[in-house]
Amino acid sequence: MEIRCSVAGRLLGPLCCGLFLFVLLLLEGSAVFQAYAVDVEVRDDSNVTCLYAKWMMNLSIIYESELNEYKSTALMLPDSVSYDGSSCGNEASGPVLAIEFGEGHLWSISFTKTENTYQGSISFTYNTNDTVLFPDAKRKGQITTFANYPSRPIELDTVFICHNVDSVEADNVTQDLWNVTLQAFLNEGSLSNMMTQCDKDMAPSVPAAPVTAAITTDADSTNSTTESNAIRTFPPLPTPEPGEKPATGIYSVKNGTTDCLLASMGLQLNITGKYSLLMNIDPNTTTASGHCGSTTAVLNLKDTNCEIDFLFAVRNTSSERFYLKEMNITVFDSTNGTQFSGNDNLSYWDTSLGNSYMCRKEETLVVAPSYKVNVFDLKIQPFAVKEGQYSTAEDCSQDVDNFFVPIMVGAALAGLVALVLMALFVGRQARRNAGYEQL
Template structure:
């Protein structure tokens, strides 16, 4: 077996930008791999970008989420072109006993992959306080539907598979297995096509894949800036049967990475999910292919206060590009435990250069929610008041000193005048 990795020694392309002493994360990973047989003929070609997020139970009996991309150091032991009874296999190992393996099978006309992803909760960097220790494996099919032989499976939009508590996001996918004579096909099977149903199910349409005769693909119309502010939505995260996180907000993304891009989240099409723990909480809002993840944490030096520590943004700008930015060192919305945070005025969160979030009519409580109701709110107006208090106190003291001095000089002058008259 030979693995050709034209862009990097380990088949991994890393485009990274670390700013503010490493506090801002803005990076994208791409896998670019060819698996060849002993005759140097390609049997598998794969190129994609990928994020993995896992929800796990912590030692405090709460649930936390860890999210990561494939690291820089990868090994491909176990990858092969297969044989007469077994199809090609791409095996990736990384970190502390984590592995991601996709095995392919074919019929007379199609091929399909089966993913086996194993993660190790003994890895304290990814799972610092996991209650269950050891290796956990999940399986899923990808692509979701069989792909026509002698075509390249192509998916530029964000595509995902989700099994229990593991979600795998893929985009900019280009994949072909069982290549004829080792050459990639010029035909494509797209992931985002829809077929018209047969007469037996006249009221529904089902997603499917169709074969494209050439490399041209249509792109959606560019997103135009909304003319109005976003609508306000109400969101919650449920732990068991009770809400553990409450949020009300109007959410707008402002991205100027290239052309200005403004995206309003629509509460009617936005879904919310997340997790709640003793010291951290996660709120994920997703509207179509656009997603924002808020991560809250208790302060290390004062557990009686919490703040917004991290934000991740994923935007499917077009069929050709997905934008991602994150910041793990934020310091917004500092609030006392047992209270909610409220801000009626517009707030702007700077996540990374060219990535901002505009938030209106905000009220949020990620900890200590009781009976599904917000607790007493700490208003952001106090942040402004606190800024002016020292100035007002200083001005008052200066005025008092001025009055004392004036009284002194007036009194002294009066005393001197009275003395002259007596003389």
């Protein structure tokens, strides 16, 4: 068995064969992750390609901490990985691409076929003993999730194509894949000139203007390359008109069949710097998910182009109050790559436990200097929801009132002191004038 990168992959350098290549950048003090394309082929002992894979991918995991809080982490793969376990299979099993990395993490995809179709199965094992990714995980050890990919069987001798984001969710793991080119059980090691597009690309199996890819049959041989004349990308990121207010979305998270988190708000992403974006979140295309716990709650809002995570926590004091502790923002953009920023040290929307928080005015949540979220017409309750209804709301305008009252009291006291001093001054002047008249 041999694993090689195709022409596009070799241009990345000697470590190009890593299944996932992420570059960690620091942008104005916040963590920003950039995902890059993968270009890998698996060959048998005869140097014939049995599996070709090219895609971009993000991994995110939600785990429970020792304080019973739900936290999210974005997985970054190192440049150096092990391919032990990868093979072209045999008569009983199909090709497998296995990647081992870090402290006991393993991602693999194996393929099976029927008379007319083939399909992959992803197995992802992450190790919560990795203190870098999971510094305070309550559950220790390796956790494995399974999911089919593609979600439906693909016709044999066709290339699977998916340019839009295709999410694979299993338990607490979300894998977002896009710009996918994939074929297993290649005929004589060559990519097919037929393609099957994913449901997200909204196209049936059609004869292909062949796929952009290169399969090499020998290290020194001439590459056989096929090119596409109809490559699709992400839908363009919508840009609101100046002054356009985002529509208000109504979201909820359920614990079984019961609502445990309620939210109503309009959201607008405002990203500045080298990567700039102003985008209203469309509630009509946004789905809500999350978790509810006794001390933490998570609201995940996901659209075609972006994903926003809100993590609420109960303060570890006797005051019995909750607040917005953490936010993570992911933007999918085929031009600039995937952008990510997060902050787990926020302190917004402080509210008494058992109440909801409401704010009709525009608020700006600063996740990082270049990553902000403008919030409109907010009403949120992440804890103690009863019968699917909001409890008594604490209004953000009270914050203004709380400052206004002491200011007015201080002003009144200052005025009173001024009047007393003035009265003393007038009285002294009057006594002084009376003395002059007697003389």
